[in-house]
Amino acid sequence: MQNHRIAVIAGDGIGPEVTPAARAVLDTVGTRHGIAFRYDEFDWSCKRYLTEGAMMPERGLEMIRQHDAILLGAVGDPGVPDHVSLWGLLIPIRRGFRQYVNLRPIKVFDGVESPLRHAAPGSVDLVVVRENVEGEYSEIGGRLGRGQAEEMAVQEAVFTRQGVTRVVDYAFDLAAQRRSRLTSATKSNGIVHTMPFWDELVAERAAAHQGVVWDSEHIDALCAKVVLEPSRFDVIVASNLFGDILSDLAAAVAGGIGIAPCANLNPQRDFPSMFEPIHGSAPDIAGRGVANPLGAVWTAAMLLDHLGHGEAAAEVEDAIAAVLAGTPVRTPDLGGTAGTEEFTKAVLAALSR
Structure with missing residues (x-):
């Protein structure tokens, strides 16, 4: 059994809604391939900024430096200027961990x-x-x-x-x-x-x-x-x-952009790399349960590949392709009526076959 420790920053808006989908996919494919994930959750977000005056603690980078990877949901809230949220969390992680x-x-x-x-x-x-x-x-x-x-x-x-x-x-x-x-x-x-x-x-x-x-x-x-x-x-x-x-x-x-993934990589692996869907926090649909988890799921595949599990990563991408090509399940941004949970279940079902 291979074990990986993942820092999870769900963040703002739809971040906490799509991050569980990525985790569920990681756990499902991990079980089949003998990979176990331990998740450490961090509440770093605009909500934290509004209550504590900082997106993350002063020692934030030290708290996640020893993790194998970072899984990020989304960052941004209408109540916090974008340059404050970006420069308070994402950019310090990218630069501090040389994710060039x-x-x-x-x-x-x-x-x-x-x-x-x-x-x-x-x-x-x-x-x-x-x-x-x-x-x-x-x-x-x-x-x-x-x-x-x-x-x-x-x-x-x-x-x-x-x-x-x-x-x-x-x-x-x-x-x-x-x-x-x-x-x-x-x-x-x-x-x-x-x-x-x-x-x-x-x-x-x-x-x-x-x-x-x-x-x-x-x-x-x-x-x-x-x-x-x-x-x-x-x-x-x-x-x-x-x-x-x-x-x-x-x-x-x-x-x-709801389907697109992103990896912030430190190719030398001196520091953890960070994986995030690119769709942003989408505050206009947050809390409605209709966010597209596809970007977060594809991001999970990139995380697997970076950690050396190429076969497992390919299975996740194949499951995404199977749902899109073989079922009518779609979230509203793709012209359907499915919610986040329904789409996630369809991917998990495809992954289990």
Whole structure:
């Protein structure tokens, strides 16, 4: 029996509703494969911020440093500014644990209708590799003259040779394991310093990955091409901001952000990695029991794969595909009437067969 200790941060909104689905899937597939999970729950959230003035304790990172992985539900509440909740929880974990790869797989499943008539099931299967700890989301900057006519705000982007090189190498290695095609997102025609630097490093690292065919696309044209030709892409590597925007766009192409998973990876495994669906806290439907747990379940598959249980991870993905292709069970965001619990039970049934 293999044992794993998982830190669970259910968070806000629909997070506490979809996280149990991921846990149920982990326990079910784990039983068959001789894997046991111990869950330590942490109440870190906007609710905690409103009562205690902080999203997590001052020693929060130390409390979860020894866990094998972190399972996150969602973060965000209308009563707390987004920059407060993000910089109070997610970003400290990502940066403190050097989770410099944000991995977001996208595919059109049989049984899920893409808003694009030409995005047929099986034709769209790509991965966005987003740089996750620097780039445009830096802490360098500030505000001057608040409330005055000359008020100004300065935000500095930070791109380092180490930061760009390591995420680009990861993306090239991933492409070599898939269909050996990589696209780099840039904007070097308008952003005159950081993006040419990014381009130079991508070209430099490409020389060490000659089995991968690669190209570079300006982010505005790339967004259009992901909509017009989504089947063309395999692995897309992008900076923090560009990858964030692009992965949500690609998830919408695949049928909706409710189905999309995400992994925040420390590839060297010096620290725990964090796994989360990308749909956010969705406060408009929180508490109604209709949230789509598919993103959280697919996230659980990514967690399994990262922990070395590739066969178990594949079984979870197969169960998702079986429910979507072979049953009418759908949550409202996918055009159905099923609730979170009903959809979860359908996945568990498929997983048990």
